[in-house]
Amino acid sequence: xxxxxxxxxxxxxxxxxxxxxxxxxxxxxxxxxxxxxxxxxxxxxxxxxxxxxxxxxxxxxxxxxxxxxxxxxxxxxxxxxxxxxxxxxxxxxxxxxxxxxxxxxxxxxxxxxxxxxxxxxxxxxxxxxxxxxxxxxxxxxxxxxxxxxxxxxxxxxxxxxxxxxxxxxxxxxxxxxxxxxxxxxxxxxxxxxxxxxxxxxxxxxxxxxxxxxxxxxxxxxxxxxxxxxxxxxxxxxxxxxxxxxxxxxxxxxxxxxxxxxx
Amino acid sequence: xxxxxxxxxxxxxxxxxxxxxxxxxxxxxxxxxxxxxxxxxxxxxxxxxxxxxxxxxxxxxxxxxxxxxxxxxxxxxxxxxxxxxxxxxxxxxxxxxxxxxxxxxxxxxxxxxxxxxxxxxxxxxxxxxxxxxxxxxxxxxxxxxxxxxxxxxxxxxxxxxxxxxxxxxxxxxxxxxxxxxxxxxxxxxxxxxxxxxxxxxxxxxxxxxxxxxxxxxxxxxxxxxxxxxxxxxxxxxxxxxxxxxxxxxxxxxxxxxxxxxx
Numbered sequence: 348x349x350x351x352x353x354x355x356x357x358x359x360x361x362x363x364x365x366x367x368x369x370x371x372x373x374x375x376x377x378x379x380x381x382x383x384x385x386x387x388x389x390x391x392x393x394x395x396x397x398x399x400x401x402x403x404x405x406x407x408x409x410x411x412x413x414x415x416x417x418x419x420x421x422x423x424x425x426x427x428x429x430x431x432x433x434x435x436x437x438x439x440x441x442x443x444x445x446x447x448x449x450x451x452x453x454x455x456x457x458x459x460x461x462x463x464x465x466x467x468x469x470x471x472x473x474x475x476x477x478x479x480x481x482x483x484x485x486x487x488x489x490x491x492x493x494x495x496x497x498x499x500x501x502x503x504x505x506x507x508x509x510x511x512x513x514x515x516x517x518x519x520x521x522x523x524x525x526x527x528x529x530x531x532x533x534x535x536x537x538x539x540x541x542x543x544x545x546x547x548x549x550x551x552x553x554x555x556x557x558x559x560x561x562x563x564x565x566x567x568x569x570x571x572x573x574x575x576x577x578x579x580x581x582x583x584x585x586x587x588x589x590x591x592x593x594x595x596x597x598x599x600x601x602x603x604x605x606x607x608x609x
Numbered sequence: 610x611x612x613x614x615x616x617x618x619x620x621x622x623x624x625x626x627x628x629x630x631x632x633x634x635x636x637x638x639x640x641x642x643x644x645x646x647x648x649x650x651x652x653x654x655x656x657x658x659x660x661x662x663x664x665x666x667x668x669x670x671x672x673x674x675x676x677x678x679x680x681x682x683x684x685x686x687x688x689x690x691x692x693x694x695x696x697x698x699x700x701x702x703x704x705x706x707x708x709x710x711x712x713x714x715x716x717x718x719x720x721x722x723x724x725x726x727x728x729x730x731x732x733x734x735x736x737x738x739x740x741x742x743x744x745x746x747x748x749x750x751x752x753x754x755x756x757x758x759x760x761x762x763x764x765x766x767x768x769x770x771x772x773x774x775x776x777x778x779x780x781x782x783x784x785x786x787x788x789x790x791x792x793x794x795x796x797x798x799x800x801x802x803x804x805x806x807x808x809x810x811x812x813x814x815x816x817x818x819x820x821x822x823x824x825x826x827x828x829x830x831x832x833x834x835x836x837x838x839x840x841x842x843x844x845x846x847x848x849x850x851x852x853x854x855x856x857x858x859x860x861x862x863x864x865x866x867x868x869x870x871x
Contacts, residue, residue: 372858479838480845483745490752572859576741579857583742584842587849595841596634597834 356564358555364564365502365554365571369509372575375516379582379590384516386524391601393525394464395589397457398599399481399581402474404457406485408434413493414500426549433542453542456535463532476599480584488577495570502554502567503574507547511540620817623826627764627816627833631771634837637778641844641852646778648786653863655787656726657851659719660861661743661843664736666719668747670696675755676762688811695804715804718797725794738861742846750839757832764816764829765836769809773802 356364374380382388383396411430418424436452461471470476492500518536521528530537558567588594618626636642644650645658673692680686698714723733732738754762780798783790792799820829850856 378855479835480742480746480842483749483839483842484742486749486752487745490748573741576857576859577745580742580745580846583846583849583855583857586855587845587853591849591853593640593845593848595838595845597838 353561355559355561361558361564361567362551362555364568365505365551366508368568368571368575369506372572372579373506373509373513374575374578374582375509375513377579377582377586379586380513382590384520384524386520388525390464390525390527392585392589393521393528394461394466394601395599396585397461397464398466398471398476399478399585401457401461401471402477402481403485403581404434404454405472405474406489408454410489410492413489414497417493417497417500430546453535453539456538459534460528460532463528465527470599476597478584478588478598479595481581484577484580484584488574491570491573496566498554498557498563499566499570501550502558502570504550505547505554505567505571506574506578507543508551510543510547514540514543615823617821617823618826623820623829624813624817626826626830627767627813628770630830630833630837631768634834634841635768635771635775636837636840636844637771637775639841639844639848641848642775644852646782646786648782650787652726652787652789654847654851655783655790656723656728656863657861658847659723659726660728660733660738661740661847663719663723663733664739664743665747665843666696666716667734667736668751670716672751672754675751676759679755679759679762692808715797715801718800721796722790722794725790727789732861738859740846740850740860741857743843746839746842746846750836753832753835758828760816760819760825761828761832763812764820764832766812767809767816767829767833768836768840769805770813772805772809776802776805 379396383393388396408431411427411434415424415427415431418427432452434453436455458468458471462468474482488503491503495503514536518533521533522530554567558564588598594600641658645655650658670693673689673696677686677689677693680689694714696715698717701713720730720733724730736744750765753765757765776798780792780795783795784792816829820826850860856862
């Protein structure tokens with residue numbers, strides 16, 4: 348990274364440095380990612396991944412609302428607000444609460460996957476059995492976005508620069524390898540890439556324009572490193588618990604009913 | 610756990626329930642604990658444990674200051690303040706900053722261990738190479754104590770009910786099995802048990818007197834479960850990174866110099 352007493356990077360140099368962080372540290376390099384997409388996961392491992400990843404997904408609009416609350420500029424808020432809409436959906440059903448009437452949101456689409464995997468929806472939405480390490484990583488992300496400068500919070504979203512390609516691998520790999528996953532269960536992933544591309548382009552433009560001092564450039568690079576750590580730690584915990592077979596106390600375990608499907 | 614609409618537990622029943630949580634979930638049950646104390650760890654694993662555990666230790670007085678800042682009662686603050694003194698030590702040397710002049714504090718004693726293990730002190734105190742999962746778990750603990758009711762924050766310290774026995778095992782096991790650890794390096798552990806016993810007795814008395822409704826009793830049990838998760842997750846991450854051999858990007862790795870000692 349650049350020391351604060353050096354000359355600032357140009358916007359293109361900064362973007363290249365950020366893309367290099369993704370190339371070195373994004374969780375598509377994690378063994379669990381390769382195992383999931385390559386068809387080597389058991390059904391229980393896919394279930395555990397979906398349960399834990401749902402917890403992450405469920406906190407994204409909260410993280411984005413935290414960022415929204417720190418933006419002084421209405422134009423910036425209008426742009427960022429779309430992220431919350433994408434995840435929570437539109438209320439078309441008379442405000443009946445929860446997920447009803449919001450079948451078009453990312454969270455509802457993720458629940459379609461956990462439903463298809465046979466996970467109890469009440470358990471999933473309550474977060475029962477989620478790995479503590481998942482909660483701690485996700486909580487660190489939400490707190491980071493609440494406590495660090497707005498520039499850092501926006502920069503931490505830049506992992507989305509790297510997600511569209513990964514999502515494509517995920518859909519094709521999961522459809523090819525797991526007969527308990529069909530295209531309907533993967534709607535989240537087929538709908539997500541254009542949203543992620545739009546969001547990442549917006550955040551990248553913001554960071555290129557606002558991170559102009561070496562200190563700020565170092566901070567946005569550190570924010571992206573932090574976020575890759577948040578994602579990586581979740582897959583480490585999944586691997587340790589469900590691949591290596593060391594679930595911590597209280598973690599989700601397949602029921603006898605679920606085992607029939609394995 | 611007790612449902613809120615049931616009768617409250619007596620203080621003795623509540624204490625028994627809290628001790629049962631420790632018996633089922635305290636990290637002395639973790640395989641890494643057994644490996645460490647049983648002499649099966651490599652020097653690199655002991656180094657990684659000490660580096661990561663230092664990060665936890667370094668945040669304890671910050672956690673306690675957060676709790677202190679939420680106490681209205683001067684008598685309560687006087688009692689709780691001792692915890693900070695125990696960790697940070699007394700300034701005997703004219704305010705020279707950092708660890709100088711505070712050789713009698715728990716943090717300085719922990720640094721004596723990391724020194725004895727050959728870890729660079731500047732790396733240790735800066736937290737370089739600490740596992741992200743350690744940071745996330747420790748951060749969750751600090752945030753818990755800042756954000757939850759004071760009763761829950763105090764209850765989350767009750768893992769100290771279970772620590773004196775474990776510390777005894779640790780000292781005897783480490784002295785017996787590792788020739789790179791001597792008694793001087795373990796001063797933290799020989800000095801800690803009476804402090805932990807005093808602190809645990811104080812917190813237990815507070816919880817017994819203040820957690821009188823089923824809702825509050827359920828909350829203090831959940832706080833202790835949460836804290837056991839914080840400790841367990843740190844050992845899970847150590848195991849995955851250094852025993853199973855999957856260190857995440859940026860994690861500490863032994864230098865060539867350190868490898869000579871292994």
